[in-house]
Amino acid sequence: MNGWIEARLRERLDHVRARGLWRRHRTLNGPQTPEQVVDGRPVLAFCSNDYLGLAADPRVAAAASDGLGRYGLGAGAAHLVNGHTRAHAALEEALAAFTGRPRALLFSTGYMANLGVLQTLVGRHDTVFEDRLNHASLIDAARLAGCRTRRYRHADPVHLARRLREQRTETARLVITDGVFSMDGDLAPLPELAHTARRYGAWLMVDDAHGLGVLGRHGGGSCGHFGLGMDDVPVLMGTLGKAFGTAGAFVAGSETLVEGLTQFARTYVYTTAMPATLAAAALAAVGIATRETWRREHLAALIARLGAGLERIGLSRPPGASPIQPIVLGDTGRAIAAAARLLEHGLLVPAIRPPTVPEGTARLRITLSARHTEAQVDRLVETLDRVLARMPPEHTDLNPPGGRTTR
Structure with a gap:
């Protein structure tokens, strides 16, 4: 059987090489x-x-060094065991304030955050409506949640409304979209999407990995750019490895949302916490992004x-x-x-x-x-x-x- 697996991999590798799609690391x-x-x-x-040019900022590096001296390197456990330090707690408080939401919850990566949210909020009887150009992590998260999925045309709230009308159910409905689309750089029409989601009784989730820190007068991202709050976008996911120059991710929202993720998101419960030194560095970066x-x-x-x-x-x-x-x-x-x-x-x-x-x-x-x-x-x-x-x-x-x- 192992021979079959290797042969299949070789065939796929030969295919991408022949089509000029081979990828290589750069060091x-x-x-x-x-x-x-x-x-x-x-x-x-x-x-x-x-x-924002923070990945090599000496103040962020100094915060990481201080965190390393205070907490050591590895977190040593999951957040719900004893891997959640004062640095993690302070960062979550800062991110909640930065996004204008009651609470925020840290995840190790944006991919894990998206997986955790969808696995928690929807199941096989529920429906997710997704922009056809969403990031791979959102697409995979919907698939792995086992829910029904309906795609709508890129950045098209009229087509989304049609999809929502076609799929009238008494179960949960979640609209998911990038805030800034990673390959085209365009913004989702969030005000129209939010209005459409509310009209049909759905929640709106925004993955704002490429918008937070960059858009909006105070760096509030796509939601800040359009002046939208938690009532418009109940679920906000952001990453720390882009504008904030560090690594990791978070989900911000209501007390109920964050407590639900804390209790039920498998990618949060069953993984070791990010190193506290990284949380300390990210906290410094959020402060710089806010002030400068x-x-x-x-x-x-x-x-x-x-x-x-x-x-x-x-x-x-x-x-x-x-x-x-x-x-x-x-x-x-x-x-x-x-x-x-x-x-x-x-x-x-x-x-x-x-x-x-x-x-x-x-x-x-x-x-x-x-x-x-x-x-x-x-x-x-x-x-x-x-x-x-x-x-x-x-x-x-x-x-x-x-x-x-x-x-």
Whole structure:
């Protein structure tokens, strides 16, 4: 039987290699900053989720060091045994305040948070309504919860309303969506989704991994951007590994929601708590993100500058005001080749291919950080202009110079 499994894996591996979809690790030597050394060569990176530039902030590192001295490294147990420290409690209190909700609950990753929420809130007789471009963790969470699922067209509240009308039941109904979609960078129409969910007696859950800390005047994310509160979005999931520059995730909401997750979410109950030193670092990062509004202002200015530059060289300005700024090239080979040629010029911009994005929508996925400078953004635009101008419109080379491919 083991021979069958290995043969099947080899067949799948050969398939992705032949289609130019092979993925390789890159090895970063040093901190997460725009100027990096990757695979032994200096590059200017436009691919990090470190949106506010906090991953290498010395104050966050100092908080982690202090937490290491106070608590040691490993948590040693699950939260409900004796792995929940004062650092964890303080971080949960800060995240609840940051999101304007009564309580927050920490999870080790965003994937585990989404799994825990859906496994707790819905079962096989319930229905989840999901945006067709939701993050993989939301899609998998709905599948593993064993509930019925109905997809609605991307960012289309009218189609969602039709789905809700078609599926009238007396059981639980949950609408789930990204706040900022990770591959396109566009925002979900949360006010319309919230109104539609309320109208049909459903709850709305927002995965705001890419919005929290970045959008809204005070960094409140997609909900803050639209001025929505807990009555509009009862379930809010956020991550700590993006704008807050650390790692982990949380769910914020009502007392009943958080206590229900504490008691019933298997991905919370049956796993070791995140290290307290990480919680201490995240607490410092949340404080910095709250106080230093210039980070969001500078990031917004860079996004506008990049958009204007792309239009100047004949490319479409990406939708939305998030740091995720994709350039859709369509053909997989063209995207791979463009990324390889940018790397030859010292710029690290990943090519995103199927199955991460739909067929025919391969792209360069640019992400900006508050640590980037205007000059670095200008260099990116100028290099893109040179690289794309020298490529044939329907380039299909799946083996770019050097034989390296990107994600």
